[in-house]
Amino acid sequence: MPLQKIQFKPGFNKQQTETGAEGQWVDGDNVRFRYGQPEKIGGWVELVNSTIAGPVRAQHTWTDLNGVRYAALGTSKVLVIYYEGAFYDITPLETPITGFTFTSTNGSATVTVNKTAHGVAEGSYIIFTSVTLPGGGKTGFSATQFTNNTYEVINATDNSFTITMSTTESGTGMTAEGSTTVTPYVSIGPVFETPAYGFGTGAYGKEAWGTARSASTVVLDPGSWSLDNYGQVLVATARNGSTYNWTPLAGEPNALETRAAIVSGAPTRSLMSLVSDRDRHLFLMGTETTIGDTSTQNKMFIRFSDQEDPNTWIPTATNTAGTFLLDQGNEIVTAVQGKDYVLVLTDQAAYVMQFVGPPFTFSLRQVGSNCGCLGQHAAVYAQGAVYWMGFGGGFFMYDGTVKQLPSLVEDFVFTTQGDGLGINYDANQITYGYHNSLFNEVGWFYASNNSQQINRNVVYNFMEESWTTGSLSRTTYNDATTYNLPYASEFTTNGTPSFPAVQGVTNRYGSSQYWAQETGTNEISATGSNTAIPSYILSGDYDITATQDGGGDMRGDGEYIMRVSRFIPDFKNLSGNAKVTMFFTNYPATASQSSASGSLITGPFTINTTTNFISTRVRGRQVSLKIENENLNETWRYGTLRLDIAAGGRR
Numbered sequence: 001m002p003l004q005k006i007q008f009k010p011g012f013n014k015q016q017t018e019t020g021a022e023g024q025w026v027d028g029d030n031v032r033f034r035y036g037q038p039e040k041i042g043g044w045v046e047l048v049n050s051t052i053a054g055p056v057r058a059q060h061t062w063t064d065l066n067g068v069r070y071a072a073l074g075t076s077k078v079l080v081i082y083y084e085g086a087f088y089d090i091t092p093l094e095t096p097i098t099g100f101t102f103t104s105t106n107g108s109a110t111v112t113v114n115k116t117a118h119g120v121a122e123g124s125y126i127i128f129t130s131v132t133l134p135g136g137g138k139t140g141f142s143a144t145q146f147t148n149n150t151y152e153v154i155n156a157t158d159n160s161f162t163i164t165m166s167t168t169e170s171g172t173g174m175t176a177e178g179s180t181t182v183t184p185y186v187s188i189g190p191v192f193e194t195p196a197y198g199f200g201t202g203a204y205g206k207e208a209w210g211t212a213r214s215a216s217t218v219v220l221d222p223g224s225w226s227l228d229n230y231g232q233v234l235v236a237t238a239r240n241g242s243t244y245n246w247t248p249l250a251g252e253p254n255a256l257e258t259r260a261a262i263v264s265g266a267p268t269r270s271l272m273s274l275v276s277d278r279d280r281h282l283f284l285m286g287t288e289t290t291i292g293d294t295s296t297q298n299k300m301f302i303r304f305s306d307q308e309d310p311n312t313w314i315p316t317a318t319n320t321a322g323t324f325l326l327d328q329g330n331e332i333v334t335a336v337q338g339k340d341y342v343l344v345l346t347d348q349a350a351y352v353m354q355f356v357g358p359p360f361t362f363s364l365r366q367v368g369s370n371c372g373c374l375g376q377h378a379a380v381y382a383q384g385a386v387y388w389m390g391f392g393g394g395f396f397m398y399d400g401t402v403k404q405l406p407s408l409v410e411d412f413v414f415t416t417q418g419d420g421l422g423i424n425y426d427a428n429q430i431t432y433g434y435h436n437s438l439f440n441e442v443g444w445f446y447a448s449n450n451s452q453q454i455n456r457n458v459v460y461n462f463m464e465e466s467w468t469t470g471s472l473s474r475t476t477y478n479d480a481t482t483y484n485l486p487y488a489s490e491f492t493t494n495g496t497p498s499f500p501a502v503q504g505v506t507n508r509y510g511s512s513q514y515w516a517q518e519t520g521t522n523e524i525s526a527t528g529s530n531t532a533i534p535s536y537i538l539s540g541d542y543d544i545t546a547t548q549d550g551g552g553d554m555r556g557d558g559e560y561i562m563r564v565s566r567f568i569p570d571f572k573n574l575s576g577n578a579k580v581t582m583f584f585t586n587y588p589a590t591a592s593q594s595s596a597s598g599s600l601i602t603g604p605f606t607i608n609t610t611t612n613f614i615s616t617r618v619r620g621r622q623v624s625l626k627i628e629n630e631n632l633n634e635t636w637r638y639g640t641l642r643l644d645i646a647a648g649g650r651r
Contacts, residue, residue, distance in 0.1 A: 003568065006542055006623075006641040010036045011466030013540065014412040018624065021540030024408075028537035029470045032439060033461055039573065039637035040535040040629060041472075042518035047487070049526035050087055051511035053077040053125075053497035054191060055453070056475050056489035057430065058377065060227035061482035062234070064248045069482050072234050072246075073489060074225030076191045077125065077509055078500060079236055079260055081246075082487075088256040089500040092186040092244050096129070101176045103160075104139060104169045109504075111141070111169075114160045114176050122156035123509070125185040125502055126163075134177040140170025146180060151503045164504030188238050189223025191509050192427070192452045221429050224376060226272035230282060230310055236260055237273035239376065240297075243284065245310075265311045267303060269294040272376055274335045276342055279355040281320070281362075282310040283342065285332045289323075299331035300346065304362065320361045326351060328366065333373040336386050343398055345373035347391045350402050368402030375431040377476075380442055382435035383462065387442045389431060395460065405460065409467045413458050416449050421456060421469075424449045434477035436486055438518055440464070445474050453493060475512065486517040521575065521635045536628035537638070541585070544623055544645055561586065561619050561647075568613045568642040576634030579604035580627055584620030604628070 006023075010033040013021040031038050054075035061071045071082040081088040097119070103112040120126060128146040133139055151163040224239040234246040243263045249255035263282075271286030286299040291313055306312035306319040315321045326332065329346025336343045344351040350368035355361065372391035373379050379388035385399035393414040395405040415422035423431075427447035432454070435442050443459035457472045474488040495511035523531040544562040564584070571578060581603035604626075605614045627638055 003642045004544075004645050006625075006643065008539055008641075009466075010038075010464050011408065011461075012468050013408040014469065015408045015410070016540075019541045019622070022542055024540050025537055026540045028468060028535070030472065030533055030535035031470070031537050032441070032459065032468060033464055033466045034439065034637070036464065037572075037637055037639055038537045038627070040521070040533070040635045043520040043522045043524070043533055044488070044515040044517045045519055045524045046526040047514045047516055048082070048085060048087055048499075050499040051492075051495055051497050051513055052080055052087065052489075052499050053502070053505070053511060054223070054509045055430075055491035056512045056514075057222065057224035057432075058227045059476035059478050059487065059489060060229065060234070061478050061487065062229040062232070063482055064232035068248065070234075070248060071478070071482070071487060072227050072236065073476070073512075073514070074188075074227060074236060074238075075512060076188050076223030077497075078185065078188075079225065079244075080499070081234075081256060082514065083256060087499045090246050090256075090258065090260045091125075091500075092242075092260045092262065093127070094184040094186055096181050096183040098130075098181045100180045100182050102133070102139075102174045102178045102180070103176055104141070104171075104174045106169050106171065106173045109165045109168045110154075110162050111165055112160050112162050113180070113182065115182075116159045118159065118161070118182075120153055120156060120161055120182065120184055121187065122153055122161065124153045124156075124187070125150055125500075126153060127151075127183045127185075128180050129183065130179070130181040132179045134174060138171045138174050138177065141165065141167070149503055150185075150500060152505045154504065154506070166503060186238065186241070188225070188241070190220055192222055224429065226274065226376070228273060228275040230275050230280070234260070235263070235273055235275060235282060235310070237270055237284070239271060240269060242266070242268050243270060243273050263310060265291070265313055266305075267291050267313065269297045270303075271299060271332060272334065274337060274342065276304075276355065277337060278340060280308050281305055281355075283335065285335050285344070298325070300326045300329065302326070302332070302344070307361075320358060322361050324353075324362075324364050328369065329372060333391070334376045334379050334388075336379045336381050336388075338381055338386055338398075339384060343379070343386045345371075345379055345388060347372040350396075350398060352398075367398065368396075371396050371402050371404070375429045378428075378431040378433050378444060380433035380435050382437070382442050383440075385462075387460070387462075388433065389444050389446075391428075407460075407467055409458060409469055412469060413446075413456075421448050423447070423456075424451060427452055430454060430475070432474070432476055434474075434486075434488075435479045436477075436518070437479050437481075438486070443477075445472070445477070453491060474515075477517070480518075483516070485519055488515050488517050489513065490515060521633055530632055532630055532632045532634075534628070534630040535636075536626060539625045541622040541624050544621060544643070561621055563619050563646045564616050564623065564643050565646070566613045566615050566644045568644075569607045569611055570639035570642065571607065571609075572637045572639060574607070574609055574636050576608070576629075576631055578607045578627055578629050578634075578636045578638075580607055580614070580625065581605070582616065582618075583624045583626070584618050584622070586621050 013024040054077035058074040073080045078091045100115045131143040131146040153161045155162045226237045237243040244260040246260040267288040270284040274283045282305040284303045288296045290296040302324040306321045329348035342353040374389040424447040431446045440463040445454045477488040493510045496507040497511035584600040
């Protein structure tokens with residue numbers, strides 16, 4: 001019998017029914033399209049045998065003046081440098097606080113640290129210095145157990161907090177004795193988007209005056225950073241906080257151990273920062289109208305420094321510092337460096353800033369409305385255009401004009417109904433956009449509506465104009481620019497971090513791993529253990545077609561039942577085995593790829609490089625196809641399905 005070729009369009013169609021998506025793919029995981037054909041994505045290798053405290057919310061890679069490569073990673077707890085296979089803690093520190101005393105109990109590892117109105121928050125990381133302990137056998141702890149060591153604050157009240165030691169008290173115990181100085185890590189923010197409770201939160205008259213609110217419409221953004229480089233200097237802004245810098249010195253160990261320092265003269269509270277590379281200005285978005293007064297923060301206000309001087313922010317007739325106040329939206333969500341412009345996105349609109357020189361320095365024009373951005377890291381520049389996820393749904397791009405991207409996965413990604421895979425708008429700020437230039441892709445990692453943490457991704461191939469979705473969960477992702485592979489982070493909610501070295505650390509903030517992506521076929525840990533990466537792709541229903549013996553096309557279209565006696569697989573780059581399952585049905589309403597109810601499932605058939613054909617001997621009006629792989633060291637790319645078909649009547 002003649003063989004019928006069935007070719008599927010690249011990309012997923014998740015807008016229509018499986019019958020309506022005839023000739024298209026409808027679902028899959030860990031797959032991409034290349035040359036119009038589906039294939040398994042590349043594997044990943046862990047870069048460091050340490051896990052970082054908290055979820056990484058920002059990542060930036062760059063090269064210093066000596067050609068040395070660095071990556072900066074900002075979590076809700078710390079700011080970290082990756083260099084030559086190791087992490088270094090450069091988290092800024094708060095002003096030291098003196099006058100603390102210790103309380104301990106014999107046989108207990110818990111130590112209470114006392115000071116009236118100390119201001120140290122529960123969960124903070126702190127460093128002890130200038131430690132003096134009482135004599136007379138009151139404590140078996142030594143001063144060296146405290147001095148220059150970092151501890152996690154376990155419980156905190158107004159006048160004390162507790163820490164957990166690595167050993168137990170072997171003395172009689174201390175009672176508000178000894179002395180020490182405490183230096184807290186800078187406060188970055190919560191792990192999750194968090195309701196703000198307490199006095200004064202919520203709408204006027206919501207609850208009784210003078211009582212703390214039991215519910216709140218006020219949401220605290222998760223702890224995050226914006227990271228960029230001004231020449232070789234790292235610039236880091238804690239969201240709704242201060243701006244810091246860190247200067248590398250050709251990878252010298254002492255430099256790597258140096259803490260980031262606050263940018264002199266800069267505003268003290270901003271949403272984010274950005275370096276305009278072409279003209280060398282530092283921008284602060286959503287910042288203070290009066291520098292140094294945090295109460296004047298305006299989330300629609302922009303400041304930029306003097307050219308070549310990130311420490312000068314007050315505009316004068318002899319410098320190029322300046323300000324803008326945007327008017328459409330409630331807050332600046334993000335800003336992205338384009339080819340010769342800075343694209344500023346509010347929650348409602350898009351603006352373009354371009355350098356024009358003195359006396360105005362920058363021009364500002366609105367280029368779009370009803371196109372706001374979903375989150376601080378939800379926009380990315382790639383191949384001459386900026387792409388972003390919309391605040392109210394949809395995908396957008398700017399390449400001189402703002403356009404909404406056509407997408408056959410939009411309803412699936414942005415719905416808040418159904419199977420729980422749509423986006424969680426209450427976790428919008430953790431959405432992370434990225435560019436993968438190795439495969440002409442831009443994509444976004446997001447939290448589904450049943451999760452507070454990233455657990456889904458959506459990818460757009462802008463060369464082939466195809467979309468895919470999946471379960472790859474990365475909190476940050478950097479393109480292969482500084483390094484030859486993309487680098488990405490992954491968060492584990494209940495993981496106990498090993499970096500930085502913190503005494504008495506708990507797993508309350510989770511931990512992050514750091515991966516090199518698109519290498520090999522497996523997940524390989526820093527210790528060398530291999531884990532298979534499962535992948536699959538599923539097609540929509542295809543009306544089977546055949547040709548009568550006397551000629552003439554007998555199209556299925558629900559009219560004829562066809563006999564399928566065999567199919568011929570078409571794989572490229574097949575390593576190991578792939579499984580192929582075929583689903584035959586007579587009526588769309590009875591088709592089900594998850595069960596055998598109402599449909600005839602044939603397979604799965606194991607395909608390798610020696611497989612010529614598979615006998616099926618089944619009947620049906622429609623067929624759909626599933627390709628999957630779940631073994632170590634295996635990958636695949638699929639081409640064209642060919643079926644041996646004959647007409648089998650109308651019944």
